[in-house]
Amino acid sequence: MDKLKLKNLYSDFRPDIELIEKELEKSLESDSPILREASMHLLHAGGKRIRPVFVLLSAKFGNFDLSLVAKAAVALELIHMASLVHDDVIDDSDMRRGMPTVKAQWNNKVAMYTGDFILARSLQYISSIEDEGLHQALADTMIEIVKGEFIQIEDQFNLDQGIRDYFRRIKRKTALLIASSCEMGAIAAGAEQKVVWRLKRFGYFVGMSFQIVDDILDFTATEKELGKPAGSDLTNGNITLPILYLKDDQVAGPLIIKALNGSISDNEMKTLLQYIRSSDSLKKAKKISDLYLQKALLEVENLPEIPAKNHLKQIALFIGKRKF
Known part of the structure; x- marks a missing residue:
């Protein structure tokens, strides 16, 4: 039902999404069979294409030119x-979206070079747009993403962290790229500066809500929906908001430590997942996600009255309420 709802939300600009999808395939062509196959492997695993959609919708608030906007959308999705490819190496993840990761299908070296290749292709696409502000926005985003990767490595398996550390991490891991998608779409279309800033703030708040929901779903969704075992974020050492609320709990605490050090049994993992689902930690995390979502919707309310405004609102609400 959720997937059908998402497709319906995209239906009004489906031709634009299909063009971007074709451009993504084109961008990953390579003379190297392994590089091409590894890159296509990730692309064909699917995805919600949230970032390209936000680029497209944000560009509607300026002078929309699909040929320019598509380049920005492709660059950000790349x-x-x-x-994702680099994350799977860091986390030693074998599954993503129900398929083997690049590092599992091949090896770590192939995965790292594949990620580098995809990143280089992104720079090729954005360099064809003659806008210094756009290039600067992308460069700033990439720097922050790399900082986020290092923060994630530093925080991995470390229970001695607080909620502020978590927010700092997901800001760079997810929120900034979604914020940049909105910002760069608006810049590419020459939107007014105040509109650019409002869209960027909207994207940031949506991105924070999006990641918190993702972290909740890691405990509540099925393996089929997640494309990986439930609770795998924890076993990979990623301390998320629900875990931070439970790390000092007398029942959950010892099991969380076992999950982090790799000594938890299958039955103990089932017990931990059941305990997390019945605790109020998920409700607390959802409340924080909803607060970010409300901030995003407030930014939307002050945007110009065009059809894209309602689309932004609908997709933001979907992100906050999604079940997969």
């Missing part, structure tokens, strides 16, 4: 894809 950066996202590259970060």
